Amino acid sequence: MIKSKIRKYHAPVWDEPLVMQMGKEGRRGSIAPTTEPEIVAAIGQATDLISKSMRRTTAPALPEMSEFEVQRHYLHLSQQTLGMMGISLFGTCTMKYNPRVNERIVYQPFVSEIHPLQDPSTMQGILEIVDRFDRLLRKLSGLDKFVFQAGGGADAAYTQACITRAYHASRGELAQRNEIITTAQAHPCNPATAAAAGFKIITLALEEDGFPSVEALKSVVSERTAALMVNNPDDIGIYNPNIKEWVDIVHAAGGLCFYDHANFNGVMTRIRAADIGFDACMYMLHKTFGGPKGGGGPAVGAYGCNEKLIPFLPGPIVETNKDGTFYLRASNPQGVARIREFLGNVPTVIRAYSWTRAMGIEGLRDAANISVLANNYMEKRLLEIPGISKGMPDVKGRRLEMTRYSLGDLTSQTGVSCIDIQNRMTDFGVDAYWLSHEPWFIPEPFTPEAGELWSLEDIDYWIDVLETVCNEARTNPEIVKTAPHNQVVHKQNSTNLSDPEKWATTWRAYKRKYKVKD
Amino acid sequence: MSKNKSGLPTPHPFMANSAASSFQEMLSVAKVNDIEELFEQIPQDHKFAGEWNFDAALPSEAELYKHLTRILRKNRSAEENLNFLGAGCWQHYVPAICDEMVTRTEYLTPVWGTPSSDHGRNQVWFEFQSLIGELVGMEFVGLPLYSFGTAGGHAIRMAARINSRKKVLIPESLDPERLAVFKTYCGFKELSGFIEIVPVKFDINNGRIDLSDLKSKLSSDVAAVYFDNPNYLGIVESQAQEIADLTHAVGAEVIVGVDPISLGVLSSPSQYGADIVVGTTQPLGVHMNAGGGVGGFIATRDNEKYAREYPTLQVSLTGTSVPGEMAFGLTLFEQSSYGSREHGKDWTGNSVYLWTVANATYMSLLGPIGFSEIGNTILQRSHYAAKKLAEIPGVKITWGSGFFKEFVVNFDGTKKKVVDINKRLLEKNIFGGKDLSEDFPHLGQSALFCVTEIHTAQDIQTLINAVAEVTK
Numbered sequence A: 001m002i003k004s005k006i007r008k009y010h011a012p013v014w015d016e017p018l019v020m021q022m023g024k025e026g027r028r029g030s031i032a033p034t035t036e037p038e039i040v041a042a043i044g045q046a047t048d049l050i051s052k053s054m055r056r057t058t059a060p061a062l063p064e065m066s067e068f069e070v071q072r073h074y075l076h077l078s079q080q081t082l083g084m085m086g087i088s089l090f091g092t093c094t095m096k097y098n099p100r101v102n103e104r105i106v107y108q109p110f111v112s113e114i115h116p117l118q119d120p121s122t123m124q125g126i127l128e129i130v131d132r133f134d135r136l137l138r139k140l141s142g143l144d145k146f147v148f149q150a151g152g153g154a155d156a157a158y159t160q161a162c163i164t165r166a167y168h169a170s171r172g173e174l175a176q177r178n179e180i181i182t183t184a185q186a187h188p189c190n191p192a193t194a195a196a197a198g199f200k201i202i203t204l205a206l207e208e209d210g211f212p213s214v215e216a217l218k219s220v221v222s223e224r225t226a227a228l229m230v231n232n233p234d235d236i237g238i239y240n241p242n243i244k245e246w247v248d249i250v251h252a253a254g255g256l257c258f259y260d261h262a263n264f265n266g267v268m269t270r271i272r273a274a275d276i277g278f279d280a281c282m283y284m285l286h287k288t289f290g291g292p293k294g295g296g297g298p299a300v301g302a303y304g305c306n307e308k309l310i311p312f313l314p315g316p317i318v319e320t321n322k323d324g325t326f327y328l329r330a331s332n333p334q335g336v337a338r339i340r341e342f343l344g345n346v347p348t349v350i351r352a353y354s355w356t357r358a359m360g361i362e363g364l365r366d367a368a369n370i371s372v373l374a375n376n377y378m379e380k381r382l383l384e385i386p387g388i389s390k391g392m393p394d395v396k397g398r399r400l401e402m403t404r405y406s407l408g409d410l411t412s413q414t415g416v417s418c419i420d421i422q423n424r425m426t427d428f429g430v431d432a433y434w435l436s437h438e439p440w441f442i443p444e445p446f447t448p449e450a451g452e453l454w455s456l457e458d459i460d461y462w463i464d465v466l467e468t469v470c471n472e473a474r475t476n477p478e479i480v481k482t483a484p485h486n487q488v489v490h491k492q493n494s495t496n497l498s499d500p501e502k503w504a505t506t507w508r509a510y511k512r513k514y515k516v517k518d
Numbered sequence B: 001m002s003k004n005k006s007g008l009p010t011p012h013p014f015m016a017n018s019a020a021s022s023f024q025e026m027l028s029v030a031k032v033n034d035i036e037e038l039f040e041q042i043p044q045d046h047k048f049a050g051e052w053n054f055d056a057a058l059p060s061e062a063e064l065y066k067h068l069t070r071i072l073r074k075n076r077s078a079e080e081n082l083n084f085l086g087a088g089c090w091q092h093y094v095p096a097i098c099d100e101m102v103t104r105t106e107y108l109t110p111v112w113g114t115p116s117s118d119h120g121r122n123q124v125w126f127e128f129q130s131l132i133g134e135l136v137g138m139e140f141v142g143l144p145l146y147s148f149g150t151a152g153g154h155a156i157r158m159a160a161r162i163n164s165r166k167k168v169l170i171p172e173s174l175d176p177e178r179l180a181v182f183k184t185y186c187g188f189k190e191l192s193g194f195i196e197i198v199p200v201k202f203d204i205n206n207g208r209i210d211l212s213d214l215k216s217k218l219s220s221d222v223a224a225v226y227f228d229n230p231n232y233l234g235i236v237e238s239q240a241q242e243i244a245d246l247t248h249a250v251g252a253e254v255i256v257g258v259d260p261i262s263l264g265v266l267s268s269p270s271q272y273g274a275d276i277v278v279g280t281t282q283p284l285g286v287h288m289n290a291g292g293g294v295g296g297f298i299a300t301r302d303n304e305k306y307a308r309e310y311p312t313l314q315v316s317l318t319g320t321s322v323p324g325e326m327a328f329g330l331t332l333f334e335q336s337s338y339g340s341r342e343h344g345k346d347w348t349g350n351s352v353y354l355w356t357v358a359n360a361t362y363m364s365l366l367g368p369i370g371f372s373e374i375g376n377t378i379l380q381r382s383h384y385a386a387k388k389l390a391e392i393p394g395v396k397i398t399w400g401s402g403f404f405k406e407f408v409v410n411f412d413g414t415k416k417k418v419v420d421i422n423k424r425l426l427e428k429n430i431f432g433g434k435d436l437s438e439d440f441p442h443l444g445q446s447a448l449f450c451v452t453e454i455h456t457a458q459d460i461q462t463l464i465n466a467v468a469e470v471t472k
Helices: A037-043 A066-078 A100-106 A124-139 A153-170 A190-198 A214-220 A241-250 A309-314 A346-382 A407-413 A420-426 A458-475 A479-483 A507-513 B020-029 B037-038 B061-072 B096-102 B117-137 B150-165 B175-187 B211-217 B238-250 B337-343 B355-391 B419-426 B457-468
Strands: A145-148 A179-183 A200-204 A225-231 A256-260 A280-284 A302-306 A317-320 A324-331 B167-171 B196-200 B226-229 B253-258 B274-280 B296-301 B314-319 B327-330 B406-410 B444-449
Touching: A066 B096, A066 B355, A100 A145, A100 A317, A100 B061, A124 A145, A124 A280, A124 A302, A124 A317, A124 A324, A124 A346, A124 B061, A153 A225, A153 A256, A153 A280, A153 A302, A153 A309, A153 B457, A179 A190, A179 A214, A190 A200, A190 A225, A190 B337, A190 B419, A200 A214, A200 B337, A214 A241, A225 A241, A225 A407, A241 A256, A241 A407, A241 A479, A302 A309, A346 A458, A346 B037, A346 B061, A346 B196, A407 A458, A420 A458, A420 A479, A458 A479, A507 B117, B096 B355, B117 B150, B117 B296, B117 B327, B150 B167, B150 B175, B150 B253, B150 B274, B150 B296, B175 B196, B196 B314, B211 B238, B211 B296, B226 B238, B238 B253, B238 B314, B355 B406, B355 B444, B355 B457, B419 B444
Parallel strands: A179 A200, A179 A225, A225 A256, A256 A280, B167 B196, B167 B226, B226 B253, B253 B274
Antiparallel strands: A145 A302, A280 A302, A317 A324, B274 B296, B314 B327, B406 B444
8 A cells, every 4th residue: 555645756857968969169178288398399299209100180079068068968967867866776786875975085185096006105094994894804704815806796706716717727627627506596797707717607497495406406516516606695585594505515526615795785794604614705895885886886896715715816915014014915826817907996995994884793783684674574565566476485484685576467467567667667766676687587577675775764655656656557557668757768769779770889870870960 | 693682773874774763663564573583594503693893883974084084194195296107007187077977976876777767877878988989980889897907808808709719919018917817818728718818029129019920920810919009118009000901811800909098199099900999998087096996998890790799788879759869778788698697798797887977077078179189298298208317327218209108217227226216216205117127027127107197397307306316
């Protein structure tokens, strides 16, 4: 039953042109420092400093705009971005408050204007924060060392795949151990990064309990097993209670065990990767630890491991001198040299450290409790809406911080799909919800995650909007199918997107394909 | 560790439902008496029961700010000092509105969204792709990658998928930091997808690729030739067209790595035969951030041969149900790892999409004249610094011309080591150039200096005076 008064909403509409369509010839937005006369006198004209064959002869077709025009354009586009301005319960991504104080800190020159190759004596503050945060994560995981080079969760999974290579190569077993085992409910980045690193992928299917059986795992583990890469709980809120046995089975066969802790939020302070027996784990600092998402990074996949894998970590690695100061060790002789250049997204490591200190250990416990409770609260209300059912309904036990639902019944009754509803909800100022990673086990899926940020009123409002739209699907399905109506633009034509004659990832391609005149 | 059975939290500014009123309402609706009921799926012996010994909480913003800044002020920044380090991360001026945009909460905090929810941000993504496309002269550009090195690594793998060959030629002048990333991406010979990296010599007389060595290594089993322009040692690869022609003659792909800030004055790679262009995005309005400012891109012609091998996500301009209206949706999503798991084209994930906001703002601010102007200033100031350094006894510029913003300074004649010179410079608040003596021993005691538009004639004079003094 709808609890809230549904408020009026309309997205800002500026009908903003493309920046490439704006400006006038000769207008300037930024003037470079002018070379001093003594330099010109000594050096001459710049064009003479480039061999003729390498000089640019046609200027790039960039816009010519005043500074204010550029500023206003990108402000307009920011206003035309709903994101977290409304309510965003985007499941699997743990939408959190990104404390503003962290922006105040990391945009000061003592963070932003540090060159990664500076002498360590001039970077002690940064190295200290990295070291302090490493130590906090060691406590939360029980593992022995964390590095922050990976630029996101997928990059941390790739780190694991590369460390797996280096570890087995060091033992002369790599040619033999070329298989990585994962499950159908593991995030796609696990099989994808392992395959990119050269491994064969074995994906275990889910069974009745919501996870693959111990027998299924045993049937694929062998002397070819290089590693196991799994998440737990998965992103439908189901915890595999046999996970310790899984780890033992893989270890007994000589494989490594990696814990994709993307869904750490609901089990913070209860589950530690090392206690379960894992060799390594990954935390997403831009999700669980309060860093901003930026629409897709810069992010950090914090990668932690036990003593066994420390010799294989990518450099540079922060180390402590006897006097308590810090230095950077370039790399491990047998290790992965680099996953990516330099230390990683340092500002987000600082933000995550800051967030974790603001929370404290009891705050982390409270956040986990609130998140799981909020999910169970949502489940009660959502299952009262006709046409919505719970994914994997036969699995017993309360779900952790997420539940996946199905709109399959509503779709078969009304013809309105989960994507139609996703679009229509944006007409109420509610950010698009998450559907499901591939493969879809559940028809017409959606996956909300309440987390600890959103208030009960926000959560209720989100549910009320969904219920309003589900009611519309029965009374006025066209309004849902043709949504959005109150957004910046209307429903996109997605057929062009897969047609090589029509797709256009740049304005110059578009102009050619659609014969647009300047 | 719960203070009470119901798990009643302590009110905290980051958590609305830490207030007892809403927490209790949720408990009651969800019919929870003991908070541990919610964790009934987890076997008891999986749960941590030990002591935490965790650092005390700092829920007060005032205390938190003080704690963090007290630690971070131990840093000495490139802004308060005079910095000549480049080598993969470069100090350029970041216009104020670039910072304004990337700290706007609308851009800073959201997840991906959809064309319906986040039209404005999707438009920024499209503008980023389009503006990069103008600079490099290519029609197909993806959303950014983690870094220059990861962009190059993926591009090499694209080439190997395109022509099913397993060898890439890379000049020995490549940035060792990036080469390490490339090696990671090229894999291990014991496993599938391995790509052999074959080094190509560079000419010690001018820093450019040694064409005869290149010719001797080109054959029909080469997937691609990769080179940077300008290269890591600052040198403009003026024989780029010849390299591309030789590469194409054996049916291999030409991959060129660029610093886009040079492209107002340097020829765009599409003009000299590049098939895949990669590069850094950090110089375009992003702070160095201790290395956290790095980002990369991949660009090609708009041709299915290339488009269907992109590992990235990318937005395409499309229409809506209303004639004339523009929308931006993902294209070729199904070939990404999100769409096809291990059967996709490599893999993607969270990247550095926020930096597209800074990059697009920066490229729009500069415009065609700004790019030419900043390129000219960098060329003149870097050549001036090199010329003045060469006047110091014992100091030589290894290749005195034909570079863009970085150049190699050799100190052999001073009988001093770069490491010692840099230590003395640091005492004078100068960050000297990157020490090359370990990575490029045949260049002797050399350092890679970076001079950009931020260095005035006076800054350069300060450097000259200091180097003259410490090399005496």
